[in-house]
Amino acid sequence: MSSPNGPVYQTGMNTVSDYSTNHLAHTLRAGSVGREDALCVDLHDRGLRLPFGAVFALAERYANALVAQGVAPGDRVMVQAEKSVEVMAVYLGAVLAGAVFVPLNTGYTARELEHFISDAEPTLVVCDPAGEAVVRGLAKGAVLTVAADGAGTLAEAVGRAGEGFAVVPREADDLACILYTSGTTGRSKGAMLTHANLASNAETLRDYWRFTSDDVLIHALPIFHAHGLFVAMNVSLNAGNAMIFLPKFDPDTILRLMPTATAMMGVPTFYTRLLAHDGLMREVAAGMRLFVSGSAPLLAETHREWTARTGHAILERYGMTETAMNTSNPYDGERRPGTVGHPLPEIEVRVVGEDGTPLAAGEIGGIEVRGPNVFKGYWRLPEKTAEEFREDGFFITGDLGTISEDGYVTIVGRSKDLIISGGYNIYPKEIEGLIDDLPGVNESAVFGVPHPDFGEGVVAAVVPRTGKTVDPDAVRAALAGELAKFKQPKAVVILDALPRNTMGKVQKNALRDEYVGLLAQ
Ligand code: MLC
Numbered sequence: 437m438s439s440p441n442g443p444v445y446q447t448g449m450n451t452v453s454d455y456s457t458n459h460l461a462h463t464l465r466a467g468s469v470g471r472e473d474a475l476c477v478d479l480h481d482r483g484l485r486l487p488f489g490a491v492f493a494l495a496e497r498y499a500n501a502l503v504a505q506g507v508a509p510g511d512r513v514m515v516q517a518e519k520s521v522e523v524m525a526v527y528l529g530a531v532l533a534g535a536v537f538v539p540l541n542t543g544y545t546a547r548e549l550e551h552f553i554s555d556a557e558p559t560l561v562v563c564d565p566a567g568e569a570v571v572r573g574l575a576k577g578a579v580l581t582v583a584a585d586g587a588g589t590l591a592e593a594v595g596r597a598g599e600g601f602a603v604v605p606r607e608a609d610d611l612a613c614i615l616y617t618s619g620t621t622g623r624s625k626g627a628m629l630t631h632a633n634l635a636s637n638a639e640t641l642r643d644y645w646r647f648t649s650d651d652v653l654i655h656a657l658p659i660f661h662a663h664g665l666f667v668a669m670n671v672s673l674n675a676g677n678a679m680i681f682l683p684k685f686d687p688d689t690i691l692r693l694m695p696t697a698t699a700m701m702g703v704p705t706f707y708t709r710l711l712a713h714d715g716l717m718r719e720v721a722a723g724m725r726l727f728v729s730g731s732a733p734l735l736a737e738t739h740r741e742w743t744a745r746t747g748h749a750i751l752e753r754y755g756m757t758e759t760a761m762n763t764s765n766p767y768d769g770e771r772r773p774g775t776v777g778h779p780l781p782e783i784e785v786r787v788v789g790e791d792g793t794p795l796a797a798g799e800i801g802g803i804e805v806r807g808p809n810v811f812k813g814y815w816r817l818p819e820k821t822a823e824e825f826r827e828d829g830f831f832i833t834g835d836l837g838t839i840s841e842d843g844y845v846t847i848v849g850r851s852k853d854l855i856i857s858g859g860y861n862i863y864p865k866e867i868e869g870l871i872d873d874l875p876g877v878n879e880s881a882v883f884g885v886p887h888p889d890f891g892e893g894v895v896a897a898v899v900p901r902t903g904k905t906v907d908p909d910a911v912r913a914a915l916a917g918e919l920a921k922f923k924q925p926k927a928v929v930i931l932d933a934l935p936r937n938t939m940g941k942v943q944k945n946a947l948r949d950e951y952v953g954l955l956a957q
């Protein structure tokens with residue numbers, strides 16, 4: 437089997453090692469043992485269909501290539517590259533080699549990248565050929581490239597690597613991944629996920645959502661965040677089901693392929709965009725058994741419209757980078773619109789008051805989580821980690837919610853100053869810091885308002901210095917090269933002053949109310 441651009445995929449396995457000694461590798465391989473010829477990934481855009489045998493043979497070759505680049509157990513392997521089976525193989529290769537996989541959003545700019553590279557100190561960075569010069573200027577370790585079609589120096593390194601790999605033993609508590617998540621301070625923190633965090637969540641979700649080797653999942657999410665990587669990919673590998681692996685979300689392609697699939701996972705924007713498409717009809721979804729939504733609130737209205745159009749009730753679940761998935765609506769039973777369902781098995785969820793005391797059913801408070809899914813802490817930030825955990829091990833999510841008498845969790849807001857746009861998290865502090873440094877700017881406040889496509893969209897309110905004027909277009913232009921596109925304000929408004937309460941704190945709620953319709957079309 438070969439792709440038009442060179443990389444060669446073998447069909448057979450030549451495993452010389454035992455996956456059972458590596459906690460996560462064992463879980464990810466579990467669904468395909470003895471089923472090497474079964475379809476693992478359908479790379480529709482490249483006309484390639486790779487069975488499990490080929491994918492794990494590739495992963496073993498990649499593991500050899502990583503080791504040849506100097507990657508030792510515990511070392512970080514960072515990836516900022518377009519979604520491809522090669523990136524999937526770097527992930528699996530890193531797991532097999534006992535390394536720590538660190539994926540990055542492909543939208544991050546050089547400025548953003550600098551922090552990730554200096555913080556994670558990766559032994560190897562895999563990036564898009566277009567980004568190589570920038571990465572080489574920042575990275576101390578090795579740099580390899582991979583394009584969306586698999587071409588690049590990574591393919592060459594893998595071509596030189598041997599087949600079969602002696603899988604590096606890893607325990608439950610060893611690190612498997614670091615995922616960066618922004619914070620209220622404006623500085624991204626690396627969430628350390630262990631082998632057991634990821635393995636337990638994959639197994640739990642497989643059972644809860646009834647994934648089996650008969651499933652075919654539409655995988656249109658990016659694989660640099662928890663949803664596409666830990667939920668969609670890990671569950672599929674663990675269950676041994678095929679994935680239709682799409683480079684990005686495209687409603688035409690998804691609707692064309694839906695009759696060949698059984699399940700899809702997406703952010704709410706996937707569902708609203710599909711609902712806006714004439715091609716979404718009951719017959720197209722007739723063979724589907726499950727639609728999962730998460731990463732951002734799904735409007736109850738979208739839930740109901742979807743049921744009316746397709747006959748399927750979307751199953752909404754709730755998770756975080758730090759915890760993978762926490763709650764889910766039931767597979768059987770009522771999938772209640774506007775709620776995120778019940779705590780998953782072995783995971784405890786509580787709602788507490790400001791002093792940390794658990795509240796009664798129906799009362800609104802902070803959502804806290806404890807269980808095998810909850811991360812080990814923030815990379816090299818022990819104090820920050822300590823702040824986010826209670827003494828009894830519960831993690832403080834920063835989400836506000838309630839739990840009903842019959843156990844359904846509803847998220848009603850956030851205590852953290854966070855905007856979620858199209859499933860991506862944006863912390864205003866980072867954007868405010870950049871705007872405040874612009875010439876003529878006195879201060880700024882960044883907040884989210886309803887956006888018809890992305891749920892929330894970013895708006896910046898900017899106050900010029902006395903006697904100065906600030907041009908909104910100049911603000912947007914200045915941010916363009918600094919921030920990933922999804923973080924850039926969709927609108928900039930110029931104000932004489934920011935609304936403040938008596939304590940002097942900026943009232944973002946007042947700004948949100950004032951500009952609630954600004955991005956509505
Ligand atoms: C793209 N743009 C966005 C955006 N995505 N702006 C704000 N928010 C977003 N999410 C920008 C583009 O750069 C472009 O800017 C313009 O908006 C239009 O882009 P598009 O072509 O319409 O966007 P598209 O490429 O189709 O992407 C939209 C999307 C994508 C919804 C498919 O954002 C996406 O895949 N989101 C999923 C994110 C995800 O996986 N989240 C999980 C996190 S894990 P311009 O200037 O060029 O016009 C997590 C835990 C959990 O949260 O619980 O799961």
Ligand code: AMP
Nearest residue numbers: 730731732733753754755756757847861
């Ligand atoms: P992230 O940091 O990208 O992992 O985003 C996690 C945050 O996304 C959570 O803390 C929630 O605020 C939000 N989130 C995830 N799933 C849902 C959901 N189903 N409904 C509402 N918010 C969600």
